[in-house]
Amino acid sequence: MQIPKIIRDRRSVRAYRKKDIPQDVLRSVLEAARLAPSANNRQPWKFIVVRDKAKRKALAKAAKEQQFVAEAPVVIASVALEPERLMTCGVSAASVDLSIATDHIQLAAVEHGLGSCWLGAFYQEDVKKILGIPAKYKVIALLSLGYPADQPGIKNRKAIEEIITYDEWE
Numbered sequence: 001m002q003i004p005k006i007i008r009d010r011r012s013v014r015a016y017r018k019k020d021i022p023q024d025v026l027r028s029v030l031e032a033a034r035l036a037p038s039a040n041n042r043q044p045w046k047f048i049v050v051r052d053k054a055k056r057k058a059l060a061k062a063a064k065e066q067q068f069v070a071e072a073p074v075v076i077a078s079v080a081l082e083p084e085r086l087m088t089c090g091v092s093a094a095s096v097d098l099s100i101a102t103d104h105i106q107l108a109a110v111e112h113g114l115g116s117c118w119l120g121a122f123y124q125e126d127v128k129k130i131l132g133i134p135a136k137y138k139v140i141a142l143l144s145l146g147y148p149a150d151q152p153g154i155k156n157r158k159a160i161e162e163i164i165t166y167d168e169w170e
Contacts, residue, residue, distance in 0.1 A: 006110045011155065013115025014068040016146035021073055025112045029145070032108035036101035039093045044082040045101060048131050050075040055130055062126035063119050063142060072117075072144035077131055078102045083138035098140035105143060115148035 026049070033047055050056055051074055059077075060070035069075055078101065080094030087093045106116045119142040127139050 011152035012117045013148045015149040029108045032104040033101040036104040038097040046079045048077040058130045063122040072146040074145040076143040078141045080138045
């Protein structure tokens with residue numbers, strides 16, 4: 001599949017088929033995160049792959065009762081190992097690094113016919129407790145992953161002229 005098509009086809013999926021993700025497919029999707037760039041190539045992250053039904057149900061509750069989280073066959077927690085580190089520009093390196101790696105997972109998933117939904121609406125301390133994550137680390141995102149049960153509609157996006165300027169702010 002070509003990158004532009006993968007980007008166009010990626011959707012936030014909130015309904016999943018009751019079908020497990022084969023280990024080789026899951027490993028291929030996770031490999032995309034391993035290959036993602038990070039500041040100084042530190043790769044200061046860990047990805048927790050949650051397949052256990054009870055844990056997914058608990059994560060759904062921690063994600064503001066979003067039931068589709070429990071119904072996805074896999075939920076991935078993207079965890080920052082250096083959550084306080086800032087880049088020279090003053091932006092959180094962890095947020096940027098984990099966003100890139102998590103997006104790599106989402107794009108690789110499309111190639112395998114998988115859907116995903118990025119979740120930022122969750123209670124940090126609840127997720128840490130459910131997954132046994134030490135207090136010093138931070139969950140940057142939860143990602144539900146599975147075979148879509150429906151076809152989400154076409155993405156509505158702004159025209160390129162509304163979001164791009166050249167050489168200076170206009």
